[in-house]
Amino acid sequence: MAARRRLTLSFDNGPDPAGTPFVLKELAVRGLTATFFPVGNQLFLPQGRELLEEVAAAGHTIGNHSMTHTVPLGQSPGWETVQREIADMQEMLGELAGEEKLFRPFGGGGHLGPHLFSGEAVEHLTAERYTVALWNSVPRDWEDPDGWAERALADIRRLPWTLVVLHDIVPDAMKRLPAFLDRVLEDEVEITTELPEVCVPVRRGRSTGDLSPFITRA
Ligand SMILES: [Zn+2]
Numbered sequence: 001m002a003a004r005r006r007l008t009l010s011f012d013n014g015p016d017p018a019g020t021p022f023v024l025k026e027l028a029v030r031g032l033t034a035t036f037f038p039v040g041n042q043l044f045l046p047q048g049r050e051l052l053e054e055v056a057a058a059g060h061t062i063g064n065h066s067m068t069h070t071v072p073l074g075q076s077p078g079w080e081t082v083q084r085e086i087a088d089m090q091e092m093l094g095e096l097a098g099e100e101k102l103f104r105p106f107g108g109g110g111h112l113g114p115h116l117f118s119g120e121a122v123e124h125l126t127a128e129r130y131t132v133a134l135w136n137s138v139p140r141d142w143e144d145p146d147g148w149a150e151r152a153l154a155d156i157r158r159l160p161w162t163l164v165v166l167h168d169i170v171p172d173a174m175k176r177l178p179a180f181l182d183r184v185l186e187d188e189v190e191i192t193t194e195l196p197e198v199c200v201p202v203r204r205g206r207s208t209g210d211l212s213p214f215i216t217r218a
Pocket of ligand 1: 012013065069106107
């Protein structure tokens with residue numbers, strides 16, 4: 001018998017007062033857990049912190065997705081950016097961050113490439129023992145609130161283990177989440193909170209793959 005295909009769910013750029021509670025409810029009724037990658041700016045908004053506390057209380061994992069989510073780290077070299085986007089954000093997450101410190105870089109539209117990291121960013125993430133969580137499925141829910149689910153399902157059929165990036169900050173797109181999850185469960189895909197090796201070039205500060213395609217060297 002072939003190994004079951006696997007799926008890791010991640011929700012980025014939140015929290016959002018409409019999207020996040022909806023996602024939490026749909027995951028809870030199905031007994032599913034996921035990883036959330038909030039952005040610092042969202043935590044300054046009213047309810048931001050409270051929403052993230054609800055995410056943590058529901059048993060989901062929380063990672064660091066940068067403070068401002070405005071410029072890919074590779075396009076803004078230097079320690080100042082590292083301090084603000086990674087270190088200050090991690091401090092802001094405080095105890096809501098998991099024991100394994102997860103960082104997901106801003107991709108500027110979900111793209112993988114040398115823009116993701118500066119040399120300084122990699123140095124910091126390694127020294128501070130972060131796990132870097134990239135992705136292998138970006139169905140572009142923010143651009144296509146109705147059509148994303150079909151693209152995500154195609155990725156899940158194609159890949160042995162899919163790490164999908166969805167956005168709880170886009171409530172319109174999340175309306176498709178219940179039907180999407182039901183299809184995945186009907187297809188007997190295993191939903192896990194573990195991260196596939198292929199999307200994790202650095203695990204707890206140790207290089208597990210080749211990070212060079214994701215670094216802009218000064
Ligand atoms: Zn993002």
